[in-house]
Amino acid sequence: MARITCAALTKKYGDVVAVDALDLEIAHGEFMVLLGPSGCGKTTTLNMIAGLEEISAGRLSFDDAEVTWTPPHRREVAMVFQSYALYPNKTVRENIASPLPLRRQPAAAIDSAVAAAAAQLEITHLLDRRPNELSGGQRQRVALGRAIVRNPAVFLMDGPLSNLDATLRLSMRGLIKRLHQDLKSTFVYVTHDQAEAMTLADRIAVMRGGLIQQLDTPEGIYERPANLFVAGFLGSPPINLIEGVMAGGAFSRGGWRLALPNPPADGRSVTLGLRPEDVMVAAPGLARLDARVELVSPLGSETHLDVVAEGGLKLTLRVPKEWRAAVGDQIGFGIDPARLHLFDRASELRL
Amino acid sequence: MNRPLAPRVTRALLLTVFSALFVLYVAGPVAWLVSSSLQTEAQITEVPPNWLPPTPSIANFEAIFAASERVVTYENRRQGEALTSNFLPSGAANLLPAMRNSLVVGAWVAALNLLLSVTAAYAIAVIDFRGRRATLYVALATRVVPDIALVVPLFLVIRNLGLINSLGALVVTYLAITVPFTIFILISYFEGIPRDLYRAARIDGCGHGRALWHVYLPLSLPALVASLTFAFLTSWNEFVFALVLTQNVAAQTLPIIISGFIMDFTTSFSFVNAAGVIAIIPPVLMAVVFQRYIVSGLTAGAVKG
Ligand SMILES: Nc1ncnc2c1ncn2[C@@H]1O[C@H](COP(=O)(O)OP(=O)(O)O)[C@@H](O)[C@H]1O
Ligand SMILES: [Mg+2]
Numbered sequence: 001m002a003r004i005t006c007a008a009l010t011k012k013y014g015d016v017v018a019v020d021a022l023d024l025e026i027a028h029g030e031f032m033v034l035l036g037p038s039g040c041g042k043t044t045t046l047n048m049i050a051g052l053e054e055i056s057a058g059r060l061s062f063d064d065a066e067v068t069w070t071p072p073h074r075r076e077v078a079m080v081f082q083s084y085a086l087y088p089n090k091t092v093r094e095n096i097a098s099p100l101p102l103r104r105q106p107a108a109a110i111d112s113a114v115a116a117a118a119a120q121l122e123i124t125h126l127l128d129r130r131p132n133e134l135s136g137g138q139r140q141r142v143a144l145g146r147a148i149v150r151n152p153a154v155f156l157m158d159g160p161l162s163n164l165d166a167t168l169r170l171s172m173r174g175l176i177k178r179l180h181q182d183l184k185s186t187f188v189y190v191t192h193d194q195a196e197a198m199t200l201a202d203r204i205a206v207m208r209g210g211l212i213q214q215l216d217t218p219e220g221i222y223e224r225p226a227n228l229f230v231a232g233f234l235g236s237p238p239i240n241l242i243e244g245v246m247a248g249g250a251f252s253r254g255g256w257r258l259a260l261p262n263p264p265a266d267g268r269s270v271t272l273g274l275r276p277e278d279v280m281v282a283a284p285g286l287a288r289l290d291a292r293v294e295l296v297s298p299l300g301s302e303t304h305l306d307v308v309a310e311g312g313l314k315l316t317l318r319v320p321k322e323w324r325a326a327v328g329d330q331i332g333f334g335i336d337p338a339r340l341h342l343f344d345r346a347s348e349l350r351l
Numbered sequence: 352m353n354r355p356l357a358p359r360v361t362r363a364l365l366l367t368v369f370s371a372l373f374v375l376y377v378a379g380p381v382a383w384l385v386s387s388s389l390q391t392e393a394q395i396t397e398v399p400p401n402w403l404p405p406t407p408s409i410a411n412f413e414a415i416f417a418a419s420e421r422v423v424t425y426e427n428r429r430q431g432e433a434l435t436s437n438f439l440p441s442g443a444a445n446l447l448p449a450m451r452n453s454l455v456v457g458a459w460v461a462a463l464n465l466l467l468s469v470t471a472a473y474a475i476a477v478i479d480f481r482g483r484r485a486t487l488y489v490a491l492a493t494r495v496v497p498d499i500a501l502v503v504p505l506f507l508v509i510r511n512l513g514l515i516n517s518l519g520a521l522v523v524t525y526l527a528i529t530v531p532f533t534i535f536i537l538i539s540y541f542e543g544i545p546r547d548l549y550r551a552a553r554i555d556g557c558g559h560g561r562a563l564w565h566v567y568l569p570l571s572l573p574a575l576v577a578s579l580t581f582a583f584l585t586s587w588n589e590f591v592f593a594l595v596l597t598q599n600v601a602a603q604t605l606p607i608i609i610s611g612f613i614m615d616f617t618t619s620f621s622f623v624n625a626a627g628v629i630a631i632i633p634p635v636l637m638a639v640v641f642q643r644y645i646v647s648g649l650t651a652g653a654v655k656g
Pocket of ligand 1: 017036037038045
């Protein structure tokens with residue numbers, strides 16, 4: 001039971017506008033990820049939804065009730081912090097139970113709720129320890145327990161996996177996704193990690209400088225980036241950006257021309273985006289472009305090639321692991337014009 | 352790899368010598384106080400001094416407790432000879448009541464100081480309101496004025512409040528001294544507590560009162576104990592304001608009464624020293640009881656470790 005509506009939500013710290021008139025509607029039961037580089041206003045947005053930061057301007061509603069001025073303890077939200085924020089003087093059991101006594105529940109109900117949460121997170125054996133006797137992953141499970149024990153309508157998470165090592169992050173990601181499927185609450189999840197965003201989100205809001213750059217499904221964000229920033233922020237290795245101009249209905253850079261399906265007007269300065277995986281690599285001479293291999297980065301599952309193509313064009317390509325290349329090799333590759341992204345160079349918007 | 356022996360020995364030696372000098376400097380007067388309280392007047396004034404009592408005796412302490420049973424009048428106040436330690440200052444009987452006054456004032460100051468400072472420090476450290484820094488600066492600025500400059504205005508205020516010669520006058524005055532410092536100390540302690548703990552508490556359903564009680568106080572035990580001790584000691588030792596604001600034995604505290612023992616013509620060092628020993632017992636007890644609470648590291652494991 002919670003649809004979150006942010007209407008022109010703004011946060012100013014003195015002259016610094018941390019969040020700039022943000023409009024965002026998060027559906028009931030949705031998994032919304034706020035994604036962006038450090039300092040873009042993700043945490044501030046989340047804290048305003050939680051009630052931890054005063055809202056400078058705008059309106060915040062849960063369902064149809066305005067909560068702009070409601071203090072956090074009256075908002076029925078649970079939150080998980082990057083720093084875990086466990087009470088160091090309390091045991092795991094007390095930490096998980098901490099939201100409950102304040103809500104005047106009977107002791108037996110508290111015990112069974114804590115036991116259920118601990119079982120779900122597989123931390124039953126840790127209940128009598130204190131936070132400083134736990135590993136990072138265990139601490140974050142306790143923090144999750146403290147959140148789910150309340151069965152909240154809204155779940156807020158501020159980079160909950162950022163302090164964990166890579167393997168742990170992967171398994172915790174799965175845990176959080178299952179949690180969302182079980183609880184059916186509304187999740188708002190903040191991260192700067194695109195892989196987390198892509199795997200977890202129903203929809204992603206990509207932020208920069210306190211503004212939402214694009215709001216879409218993970219596929220939509222990846223396949224139809226709204227501007228150069230979004231295109232560059234998602235994808236690993238990052239998208240290749242090639243600057244050029246439109247001439248005769250084709251993209252033109254130096255002597256190199258590429259016919260496009262729906263070309264913009266001639267003379268326009270544009271940037272072409274080419275994802276490293278959107279190429280067909282072949283033997284030299286057989287494809288559209290020839291290039292020389294400069295760097296080979298095998299990842300096991302796939303290989304990344306840094307190449308220099310005709311006209312000094314530097315590109316990163318993603319090829320199957322079977323493709324054995326060595327530095328200095330000549331290769332050829334083809335581009336499917338339908339998979340290219342074209343941006344206006346001045347406005348940086350997608351064309 | 353072994354370091355050469357000589358520098359290590361030198362280092363240890365230097366450390367020992369300087370530590371010993373420091374201990375002597377700090378503890379010397381106290382040791383002399385205790386030692387001399389167990390000596391007769393003649394032994395105290397001998398040259399060279401007796402560092403240890405030649406014939407330890409608790410006669411001086413007996414005199415203190417005897418004094419409370421004897422009425423000192425103008426006629427009998429000169430009884431005994433200073434040199435044979437039978438001399439009792441005229442105010443001797445006031446010593447134990449003054450001790451009681453000091454304890455009462457100290458306890459109130461310590462308790463109220465904590466109550467006022469904790470709430471003020473929480474507000475300034477945690478709640479974002481206009482003028483939070485200014486509040487602190489104003490509070491601290493009051494402590495820049497030397498006490499002696501405040502004596503007369505304070506006397507007038509207290510008199511107009513009708514509090515002259517009451518313990519309340521001292522409690523109010525001492526709070527004005529201790530609260531600004533305590534707020535300052537607690538603010539820096541509270542600001543060292545991870546902000547996310549406060550946020551978690553708010554999310555978990557705590558208003559400000561509960562956040563203070565459940566998060567800030569348990570994690571600030573060392574600072575709270577230090578504040579308690581600081582306030583009590585300030586009150587226990589204070590002299591100038593007590594001298595002006597209390598004019599009879601009903602409200603006079605230990606420093607006033609003990610200083611009254613030092614007279615123009617005859618002073619019984621042995622009696623004053625015994626009184627001094629009694630005066631340091633409560634602070635010493637306090638230090639012993641509280642020192643085990645003054646441990647840091649309570650916040651370990653709160654956030655990413
Ligand atoms: N308490 C604060 N005072 C002043 N500026 C702040 C404060 N908190 C955040 N900011 C600024 O607001 C912007 C957004 O911060 P934040 O929401 O923490 O970013 P993110 O979580 O996306 O890394 C940053 O430029 C940051 O410097
Ligand atoms: Mg952040």
